[in-house]
Amino acid sequence: MLAAKDSEGDGASNKAELGDPDVDGKPTVGAELTNRGNSKSKPSKPVESVVPKLVIENPKFPFSLRFITLKGQDYEVQSTADFQSWTTLAKIKGTSTEKVFADRRKAIYPRQYYRVKLKE
Template sequence: KFPFSLRFKTVEGQVYEVQSTIDFRSWTTLAKIKGTGSEKVFADRRKALFPRQYYRVKLKE
């Protein structure tokens, strides 16, 4: 469905990267989100380029 969205809980002061891939080898950062201690929502509003795309939220170190 368009747009794809996801929700995740955050910790205040932490920075999170929302990333996507089509092959699990190469990940692209779509957004950097600063944690506030509350839930955040990310929506990928890009046009779908591939039949399948996978997402992850990674804590930036």
């Protein structure tokens, strides 16, 4: 059986359904396995990743950052001092525009880290 062949005619190659899309004879980490005997069982279409653009507007007080949002997505701006416990500072609705967050609180830790989290 050829790896490039589509033995059950579902539009997905055997190599993709066997978890070896690069055809090197070894399973590929993260590859999706399916039932080759069932024409309704095929890998889901790949989802295009979105690379967010995050810009630090002001590294001093008040610290601010800017990021692009996607319409219909919800975001949280969070902070931490230890990367273990995160505090939500703002909840932002995506509108397909840039949003700016400014942290006007006085610093409570010598170092503070921020992240923008996409809510699922």
